[in-house]
Amino acid sequence: MGWLPDIGYIMGGRGDSFCTESKKKSCNLGILSLETAKIMARLVSLYRSLSDEEIFNLREEILNSEGVMFLNSRDEKFLLSLACKEMLEDLDRAAASVSRLGKKCNDFGLNRFDLAYVNLKLGIIDSRILEYGSKLNEKRLRKMQRLISATSRLHAALEGLTELELTEQKMRQVKDKKMHLMKSNFDSFTQKLVNQRKMVHYFQGISLWCKTFDKSVGLMARIVCVVYVRICAVFRQYVPNLTTFSSQNIGCFKNQTDTPMIELVREQFTSHSGPITMASKVSLVRFHSQKSELFFIEQDDSVLSIENLLKKSLFHSAGPLTLGGSGLALRYAKVILLAEKYLDPTESIDHIDRESLYQMLPENLKVLVRTKLSKNMKRAEDDFLLAIGWREAMTEMLGWLAPVAHNTVKWQMERSFEKMKFDSKPSVLLLQTLHFSDKEKTEAAIAELLVGLSCVYRHENRQICV
Template structure:
């Protein structure tokens, strides 16, 4: 392997190589994560990040309009994602017979410290793209195997139930049972075929070698894209509209010797390191633990604005309970003032409020959408084989200024209440609801 073999390790006895077997599913998830990272730093994705995400009104107004700061957050989060993928590769590497692959944790540690080269493989090269396509084929086959195994388990449950029914000696039950047995045989044959072409029958060495190469390529790409930056100090809190930048040391090619690596010591199996996530300051929505709640409030309000029917009392009560106490007070005060100044049934006023709410939601709803998307992508990461680029925290409500976010939400709720009142539909009535 480039960067691992011929690097000066003392020879050791080779261990017998083994195939992944049941670990193929976990390996496929790690491979999917690496493909996602590879795609997330493509020219197209970086252009979208710089020209669309960072310059979007919601991100610029709520989070920051400092491009350097936002790019620093993007770089830090992608590096954290890569660290977690590398940790998974290192755990599988312990089962490899190749000496360098077995100590991938040390190799990656030295790479991050800038004392070992990332090798000759370049991002976007034909060689790199061939490896990505190979990994994608393996992941697709392993995903197919996973689905086939789950289907077989369901069919075997049906088989056990039908065995009991068969005892009734019904011709129909016997025919159904025989039909199921044929399907079981076909399903087991399909599983055997999937095992042949999937990761199930691939060796640890081949799979870890493939993944390790992608890790090195992605790390080199991230450092090349974002340039030398100062790493965000995780002991400090990140506040909206300001923040330190990232850095990476200049790579130098040297030999290194075997010693214990502490890179992944703090990350146990299944435990994520979330330094960027926990760096949000108390003045941010995420630092207050309200990002997902506020995102749901915004998206529910958007749904109600597009609705042409009345909202039930239960729905209104449920929606109201989503608001923290300080936001309830803010909405109540604004709503009472607006209702006193308005006349019942003013259609023009209702249209004006509708336009105002729609204008706010135009830039606020995408941030709320990305907040929910970010949470879902992380929640389902353990079971998914999805290799699409994931959302970044900087495009969510996590680092958003809490005061500005709450002011925008209050305007939406007041406007929505006025729209429903003046259109003779019930939503929020200041005396009844509050």
């Protein structure tokens, strides 16, 4: 634990090194480069999402969009708390992965990055050396993006090589039976396979594949810290529990070597609260056993509030009266997108499509649609102007409803575990989706949408939707 008092020096190491240089030669990432590239991409995405332009867009465009305001909330402080919590959770996941990769580093500081991250959350570090947007950090970001791009191309080349090798095995089996027919084709294919292996070898050389654990983890560790300090700076006025960095936090362990380390840590928990309410859970960080459990703290709180957002997983914080809490967000998003698709005059719905769309609706929404539809049809059987009015109303409604539905599907795709994602662009936030949308309001809007679609289809001589 002797290195903890010098944490300020560790975090402010020379060049791209996160801390002191190792005397031993560090191993290369190899196959772990693919996972590392995903972590890097997520960190770059988080870094870019905290730029002045993105924060301005969040406050002025996203929070004031009609769909978010009508379905989710008009409370700016609450919505910004959602954004802050999601970014912190993403950062914690990235930090946990960096910490796991750091266990393979020779550098002791990187090897115990989990403790460095804990100290960062306690505010016992000079935040001035973690300046967001500095030229040095921008240079690191560009380097990371080049490595991500090269590793992404390596991944594609490896997949291509795997397919070619499988094809080669099949061709060898056929070649043994039909030697005279397959020789020329087999020679041509062999050359293609050789070229593919050369391509893989080339991308291995310029990607993370040949980078050491120490170099790669060192890059990511510093960006993790920069992103955390930036989140605190941007959202502190809306989320008071965030760490406050000041001159009092710098070197606060100096000249206290006579006090046991665990007692010093306990003092820090009571005086410098991090992004998770920790005063009553000091044992979460077990410095005496050199283990950190600061990542992913779950607590059972039934009330969704700004305070509880900092104790509970954001995804599971949606209440029972929201679509996320009801498990209906993605299903309703697909219904809205189908309605958007079928509003196109060139589209038609056959019996199978009609039944499939209808079965996507829960029973209560089916009843609501049928009730509205029957009342609407009684009022105007042959009014062609009604169809025109419905089309205009649906177009206006989809103008604010469809973007939220698109974002819901996009959010799910961006976080799909099965996909190898190397995209480092800022991603969609959960507050932009239907996850926190009011269930009653959304169902009323969808019912109006489907009734309008039925009216338009009937009067335009297309097959009825529901």
